[in-house]
Amino acid sequence: MKIRLISVTMVVFLVLSACQPVANLLGSVTSGGKSQEFAYVFEANADPINVTVALDEGQSVEALIPVEGGSLTAKGMDGTTYTLDIPNDALLVETSIRMTPIASLTGLPFGGSESFAVQLEPEGLFFNNFVTLTITPAQEIPIDQQIMFGYQGNGQDVILAPPVVDSREIKILLQHFSGAGVTKGLLSDTEPVRQRIGGDAERRLQSVAAERLGRERQAQLLGSGDESGGMSEFADLFKQYEEEVVKPRIAAAGESCAAGRLALQTLLGFERQKQLLGIESDGMAEVEKLMDTVGMVCVKEEYELCKNDHVIHRMIPVWLGMRRQSQLLGGSDETEAIKLAKELTQKCLTFELIFNSEATFNAGDGDGYTSSVTSTVKIQFNADEIRMRGQAPLVNKAFEFRAAGCAVTSNRGGGTFEAIDLGYTPQNNIPEGELGKVIDFTLPCHSPV
Incomplete structure (x- = not known):
């Protein structure tokens, strides 16, 4: 049957494929105390950074990307080129992806007037593995003046974005969609507004990790020395985040599909940040276990939507996405959750x-x-x-x-x-x-x- 499979955000089955750490930024330091340097990560942020963006719709590009991966290139009116590379283990189902250059961006409290960014859709799309956005401005930005950033929606909740550390090109690693870009400025420009970066603990942790990777990149490419010293407080930050955010969400994962999705997304994002920073972890076992729990809950909810509300188009992507996810993990495609998904898909479409x-x-x-x-x-x-x-x-x-x-x-x-x-x-x-x-x-x- 010729059915275009769409990516379903109702059920997010993600797993981290192996990625090589750029360096062990934490060394072998472990500590049981709470971080004072990063205490703000867990504090309420009543004033997150929001920017105003104007899209250049005339330069927008869109393509249906298969699970085997692909690339998409757009060019802004100023001559800046944006290329999105999607590897063959990033998508669970073929997905229509849209990329629109930003004509103007205002309200960024760091960097200068030169900012280059794109809006990526569908909003909220999560990937099984990192995709890479390469930005080539018409006028080169020096490496020590590149601040990479991301935002949600149409400009909300700005955070710093992680770079590909060993590349002289402007390459941003993305695990989910909305907006991403680079501005000309110094990383030290972010110091006065650091406590406004990221609207919640999860986003703030991602931003902290991205800043460390940005400094590591500059140190490696410019030979400016090792910027990764004094990381014991950073190790404490990850431990505190695990105890206060990750574990409670995992404990609530079976309550509903929404709770399960949040738990899985949180755990995978956490593991991904640790991998990028070279932190050893055995979290993959927890990921596999959690996937089956979330899968059972979400498949049942999807079937109820099919049976009661005649929402038929979501069942096949959910089932095939679960099966592909397990294959990418090297696991069985006959888990209890996958078998249930197949059975309920057949019932839904009969x-x-x-x-x-x-x-x-x-x-x-x-x-x-x-x-x-x-x-x-x-x-x-x-x-x-x-x-x-x-x-x-x-x-x-x-x-x-x-x-x-x-x-x-x-x-x-x-x-x-x-x-x-x-x-x-x-x-x-x-x-x-x-x-x-x-x-x-x-x-x-x-x-x-």
């Missing part, structure tokens, strides 16, 4: 299709015919072929043949109606938090009479 057709042919002078046929077909989803098909008797309810001046007998026919491959087209670019809908159906069929 239904009756009532087919009615009427035909009239007028040859002139009263000649011609009329015919009316009907069939009630049980459509069933074939999980091996990824198709919905079925067949049933085609009943000729009425038939009349007309030939002027001739005596004719009209005999009804009949046959078999076969729905070869029922397909549907889901809504594109479904806003985050909305279910979306099917906007069209296709029905190749065969009905010899």
